Amino acid sequence: MPTVSMTVNGKQVSADVEARTLLVEFIREHLDLTGTHVGCDTSQCGACVVHLDGRSVKSCTMLALEADGAEVTTIESLSNGVELHPMQAAFKEHHGLQCGFCTPGVVMSVLDLVSRNPDPSEAEVRDWLEGNLCRCTGYHNIIKSVQAGAAAMGG
Amino acid sequence: MENFEFHGPSTLDQALAAMGAAEDGKFMAGGQSLLPVMKLELAAPSDVISLAGIEALRGIEADGTTVTIGSAVTHAEVHESEAVRQAIPALADMAGGIGDPQVRNRGTIGGAVAHADPAADYPAALVGLGATVVTDRREISAEDFFQGMFDTPLEDDEIITAVRFPVPERAAYAKFANQASGYAIAGVMVASGDAGIRVAVTGAGSCVFRVTAMEEALAADFSAAALQGIAVDSGDLISEPDASAEYRAHLVSVMARRAVEACG
Amino acid sequence: MANEGIGAAVRRKEDARFLTGRANYTDDINRPGQLYMVLVRSPEAHAELVRIDTAAAEAADGVVAVFTGADLEADGVGGIPCAWAVDHEDGTPMAEPVHPVLAQGRVRHVGDPVVAVIAETKAQARAAAGLVDVEYQPVPAIADVAGAVESDAPQIWDEAPGNICFKFGIGDAEAVDAAFDGAAHVVTLDLVNNRLIPNAIEPRAAIGEFEPTSGEYTLYTTSQNPHVIRLLMGAFVLHIPEHKLRVIAPDVGGAFGSKIFHYAEEALVTWASGKLALPVKWTAERSESFMSDAHGRDHVTHAELALDDEGMFLALRTKTLANLGAYISTFGPAVPTYMHAVLFAGCYTTPVIRAVVHGVFTNTVPVDAYRGAGRPEATFMLERLVDIAARKLGMSRVEIRRKNFIKDFPYQTPVALEYDSGDYGGTLDVALELGSWNDFETRREEARARGKFRGIGLSTFIEACGAAPSALAGQLGARAGLFEVGQVRVHPTGSVTVFTGSHSHGQGHETAFAQIVCEALGMSVDQVDVVHGDTGRVPFGMGTYGSRSLAVGGSAIQKALEKIIAKGKKIAAHMMEASEGDVEFADGQFTVVGTDKSTTFGEVALTAYVPHDYPEGLEPGLDETAFYDPVNFTYPAGAHIAEVEIDPETGVVELVALSAADDVGRIINPMIVEGQMHGGMAQGVGQALLEACRYDDDGQLLTGSYMNYTMPRATNFPFFATGHNITHCTHNPLGVKGVGEVGAIGVPAAVINAVVDALAHLGVEHVDMPATPEKVWRIIQDATA
Ligand SMILES: Cc1cc2nc3c(=O)[nH]c(=O)nc-3n(C[C@H](O)[C@H](O)[C@H](O)COP(=O)(O)OP(=O)(O)OC[C@H]3O[C@@H](n4cnc5c(N)ncnc54)[C@H](O)[C@@H]3O)c2cc1C
Numbered sequence A: 001m002p003t004v005s006m007t008v009n010g011k012q013v014s015a016d017v018e019a020r021t022l023l024v025e026f027i028r029e030h031l032d033l034t035g036t037h038v039g040c041d042t043s044q045c046g047a048c049v050v051h052l053d054g055r056s057v058k059s060c061t062m063l064a065l066e067a068d069g070a071e072v073t074t075i076e077s078l079s080n081g082v083e084l085h086p087m088q089a090a091f092k093e094h095h096g097l098q099c100g101f102c103t104p105g106v107v108m109s110v111l112d113l114v115s116r117n118p119d120p121s122e123a124e125v126r127d128w129l130e131g132n133l134c135r136c137t138g139y140h141n142i143i144k145s146v147q148a149g150a151a152a153m154g155g
Numbered sequence B: 001m002e003n004f005e006f007h008g009p010s011t012l013d014q015a016l017a018a019m020g021a022a023e024d025g026k027f028m029a030g031g032q033s034l035l036p037v038m039k040l041e042l043a044a045p046s047d048v049i050s051l052a053g054i055e056a057l058r059g060i061e062a063d064g065t066t067v068t069i070g071s072a073v074t075h076a077e078v079h080e081s082e083a084v085r086q087a088i089p090a091l092a093d094m095a096g097g098i099g100d101p102q103v104r105n106r107g108t109i110g111g112a113v114a115h116a117d118p119a120a121d122y123p124a125a126l127v128g129l130g131a132t133v134v135t136d137r138r139e140i141s142a143e144d145f146f147q148g149m150f151d152t153p154l155e156d157d158e159i160i161t162a163v164r165f166p167v168p169e170r171a172a173y174a175k176f177a178n179q180a181s182g183y184a185i186a187g188v189m190v191a192s193g194d195a196g197i198r199v200a201v202t203g204a205g206s207c208v209f210r211v212t213a214m215e216e217a218l219a220a221d222f223s224a225a226a227l228q229g230i231a232v233d234s235g236d237l238i239s240e241p242d243a244s245a246e247y248r249a250h251l252v253s254v255m256a257r258r259a260v261e262a263c264g
Numbered sequence C: 001m002a003n004e005g006i007g008a009a010v011r012r013k014e015d016a017r018f019l020t021g022r023a024n025y026t027d028d029i030n031r032p033g034q035l036y037m038v039l040v041r042s043p044e045a046h047a048e049l050v051r052i053d054t055a056a057a058e059a060a061d062g063v064v065a066v067f068t069g070a071d072l073e074a075d076g077v078g079g080i081p082c083a084w085a086v087d088h089e090d091g092t093p094m095a096e097p098v099h100p101v102l103a104q105g106r107v108r109h110v111g112d113p114v115v116a117v118i119a120e121t122k123a124q125a126r127a128a129a130g131l132v133d134v135e136y137q138p139v140p141a142i143a144d145v146a147g148a149v150e151s152d153a154p155q156i157w158d159e160a161p162g163n164i165c166f167k168f169g170i171g172d173a174e175a176v177d178a179a180f181d182g183a184a185h186v187v188t189l190d191l192v193n194n195r196l197i198p199n200a201i202e203p204r205a206a207i208g209e210f211e212p213t214s215g216e217y218t219l220y221t222t223s224q225n226p227h228v229i230r231l232l233m234g235a236f237v238l239h240i241p242e243h244k245l246r247v248i249a250p251d252v253g254g255a256f257g258s259k260i261f262h263y264a265e266e267a268l269v270t271w272a273s274g275k276l277a278l279p280v281k282w283t284a285e286r287s288e289s290f291m292s293d294a295h296g297r298d299h300v301t302h303a304e305l306a307l308d309d310e311g312m313f314l315a316l317r318t319k320t321l322a323n324l325g326a327y328i329s330t331f332g333p334a335v336p337t338y339m340h341a342v343l344f345a346g347c348y349t350t351p352v353i354r355a356v357v358h359g360v361f362t363n364t365v366p367v368d369a370y371r372g373a374g375r376p377e378a379t380f381m382l383e384r385l386v387d388i389a390a391r392k393l394g395m396s397r398v399e400i401r402r403k404n405f406i407k408d409f410p411y412q413t414p415v416a417l418e419y420d421s422g423d424y425g426g427t428l429d430v431a432l433e434l435g436s437w438n439d440f441e442t443r444r445e446e447a448r449a450r451g452k453f454r455g456i457g458l459s460t461f462i463e464a465c466g467a468a469p470s471a472l473a474g475q476l477g478a479r480a481g482l483f484e485v486g487q488v489r490v491h492p493t494g495s496v497t498v499f500t501g502s503h504s505h506g507q508g509h510e511t512a513f514a515q516i517v518c519e520a521l522g523m524s525v526d527q528v529d530v531v532h533g534d535t536g537r538v539p540f541g542m543g544t545y546g547s548r549s550l551a552v553g554g555s556a557i558q559k560a561l562e563k564i565i566a567k568g569k570k571i572a573a574h575m576m577e578a579s580e581g582d583v584e585f586a587d588g589q590f591t592v593v594g595t596d597k598s599t600t601f602g603e604v605a606l607t608a609y610v611p612h613d614y615p616e617g618l619e620p621g622l623d624e625t626a627f628y629d630p631v632n633f634t635y636p637a638g639a640h641i642a643e644v645e646i647d648p649e650t651g652v653v654e655l656v657a658l659s660a661a662d663d664v665g666r667i668i669n670p671m672i673v674e675g676q677m678h679g680g681m682a683q684g685v686g687q688a689l690l691e692a693c694r695y696d697d698d699g700q701l702l703t704g705s706y707m708n709y710t711m712p713r714a715t716n717f718p719f720f721a722t723g724h725n726i727t728h729c730t731h732n733p734l735g736v737k738g739v740g741e742v743g744a745i746g747v748p749a750a751v752i753n754a755v756v757d758a759l760a761h762l763g764v765e766h767v768d769m770p771a772t773p774e775k776v777w778r779i780i781q782d783a784t785a
């Protein structure tokens, strides 16, 4: 089995994996980082979004081996569980989540947006969320949260 | 998904060698079309050869008359490229309308072109702008390249290295997307420049096609009004539950008109 | 201390774990030595099972076991039960064919499970499933509910001639016919209520685990009601007594009804874990969810409304064909009947109503409750008819509604329900304001100048929720009670753990239920934890569906709190040497009336657990449980207004504004209430404009993935406007009604009424859902041709 090595949330990890192992499987099953979710099998729901070298990607539509040598960050990197990242805090403050299943993917996705566009308009946030499905919130409070989170991050 | 052998070459030669040694190899660029297909077990290659590590396939070059985009350049890079936006804003806009941000961060122009999905956006851009597909062994004009649904003249071991676009005088792309998938039901690229006036349609038929009647009308009078009453034959188009051939034919006219209007 | 009691917008206690990736969904759980199950599902809509050859799969790498329906039958495994039977109107029982866990003899829908393959890894199980050789002999299939009742339709069950499960009827047919005969006006409508797929973003999953030394089974499952699953699966399918079966529904990633029901996979992993003495895990792929989660809606209805010259409703007459799918799902029969037909009075004083509903089998996935369950269908039918009537009589859509509103409560409808409270006119006023109804015409003209057709639509509706009371439900065919259980455990130092039989999968119970405790006991939410979703920890419960959590589950907690306070008073009286009757409790303090003597709740709690000086004859401890059985449904009501703009060139309908004014009863947490409204509204818009589950004529599912089933996305919506006009429920201790479903119930009719309004100048009277671009474009083409 090939060996894959990458940095995940700042930590160097290395493992022997089958070539077909998806990045999301590697993250959830090998690293036991279960904050990244799987909501579909056609690359559309965005529950699996993580960052690869600072850009958001769907970890269900990448092989673990494609991330060899890369820097991967998942939702678990944002907070130690006590202090929330400003974006997470904004989601809590503005009730941007209900069941929470889409939430890690949504948060990782919008952090990519805010890194390029520190002060996104409502329309820009809605457009950006094309690849993130949420069945609970009707998106209303997600949009509010993202705009507030971006502002809190200094946008 | 079936297992396979993975290769991560850093040069074209290594990639070709890996393909030569493979029983049933597949190149992979961004994986945004290939992996979904493999997950559905509609493809099960023995070897997957990643093109992502090959420096020669990256980069965007623009001189006043052409824009050359390396095959491994992502949709996001095309969308965000100042050079592309300066030279062919319609292309930058089109790339920004493909899929979603995560797909755009991985998916590449080479992969989109090689995949030749009849509902993909790039085929309309290539044919509409009169682009040339550059491979490791030859150059193929866009119109010769897209031959049918998922059908191209590429050899199994042939690698697209770049796509070269002539800079048009003006161009615009108008897309009517399928509400569920986001792919085009009717996507029309209208351009005028050295390649003449072109109207290329994706999504509506089983392969990208040009609408000569519209091109002729626009050559006489480049205005939305000139397209009045010109329609494509729905008999040549695809019919699906949420978009019949008749509706697609109608949308082609509407999108063509909107693209002309957007050309300014 | 900040007010964290009833009415405060307390930020959710549960959010931190969801936001940081520390939640615990079923698929996040892995048990030592666990095996993986993959199901072989039927690709045929209707076929005889000629032969199943599992030899190659059994011999494959890593395969531990391969099971078929015959293995289950040999072991005495029962069929999946229906929890609510609906009789024919003549009193004879409905046709109730056995729903086997794995298909036996015949498959009846695409996705019907046939073989379970269990292996050491998921990949091995999947590969081996591909080696199972099933020979199907296809027979004619029917997916369409109207087609299924035609005389030459394929027959799905021998015990259900004509594919009829039941012929339900309610209301006085003769009185209705007489009212129609004398009516000045009659309006009619034929409509389709589109079939939907719930699509919670977390796919279903289940893990079964067996402990041989104790004989105890544990099932981890994506469920809204673990006790119901324990009851149905334990008693009817696997014959495991309750004390040997623990069902845990950990964090659940959305449900919307689809995770109420007992599913085959739960029984399979539990049973197989016993056979194999190892944990067995199954997680649905999304494509599997599409063909195995119960679907929603799917009605064909003919409706008629009789009116007098003044626009007063005289009578309503309807006939509905309700698609039940191939098998009866847990609550399948109840949804189109007791959740639907009994709602036909709506907000109106219609004196006589006659509703007939035929439950029909088809070769499709079973149909059951999906957010709103029956009530969106009732509202859509009624509110479309009312709009058509208004246009026919030349009345304003607001006035015809206002005129017919019920104004005096309690109000007995002609279709069984008795409404306890409401203020429909007041709620409508709030909505008209929110939706800027009165100055709409200028916006219509402004849009027309841009070449767009703009329309506005209204729906006013009631919802019956918190179903109720068990005795009545029992008479109507429910096979379980509909009470709820709340346990309040006060710890020695005064903090509290609440155990509730309700389940939270996004609704924020851990916060809202804690607020009820804060209000009663005068503490902060940090001092209260809420436990739910585990039959091993919660005494009993019926779970969360039909907007019942707060009305029934919250009320049970309130009852338990009353017991806590009563006992606390006894202890406090003893501590303060006063008589019990003189002790009052408020703001966390027990005081002796008319004195300055007081003691805190914490001191009383400590005394209860350290009873050195304690009332004689009183049990130590402060831990109370209440079973609350409601005396009636609750009746939230609302008025929703949608505004749309149609591009006549493409048929695209853009939702430009959506406003909802609701009477949801007393509000515990306004932030959560608003969030629930938003979510329901989005699903309502989904039904009206985007979502449609489609089968072809051969019963093949055409919309089996997000590539062709349109899920609402952020770009489909504007910001929503929400408002309230609150009346309290008169019969539960909190005065609460329910909010989980209002959006899904009221919005589809409002949106379609707006679409029709936008097209009314073309003579358009009705548009079926979803109003997708091509459909709308064709309507415009036909109308202008
Ligand atoms: C959710 C989602 C939505 C999408 N929406 C759209 C959309 O709206 N419009 C649209 O146009 N597309 C859409 N796509 C497709 C997307 O654009 C893909 O990125 C693209 O089609 C393929 O590019 P890739 O780099 O990912 O190629 P891959 O998936 O890696 O490869 C695709 C095919 O091309 C071959 N190939 C790749 N690179 C080369 C090369 N250099 N030389 C020769 N052969 C090569 C591969 O062998 C394979 O057969 C969507 C995809 C997803 C997952």
Ligand code: FES
Pocket (backbone or CB within 6 Å): A037, A038, A039, A040, A041, A042, A043, A044, A045, A046, A047, A048, A049, A058, A059, A060, A061
């Ligand atoms: S799991 Fe749905 S997009 Fe990745």
Ligand code: FES
Pocket (backbone or CB within 6 Å): A096, A097, A098, A099, A100, A101, A102, A103, A133, A134, A135, A136, A137, C201, C253, C254, C506
């Ligand atoms: S919060 Fe449940 S899917 Fe988004």
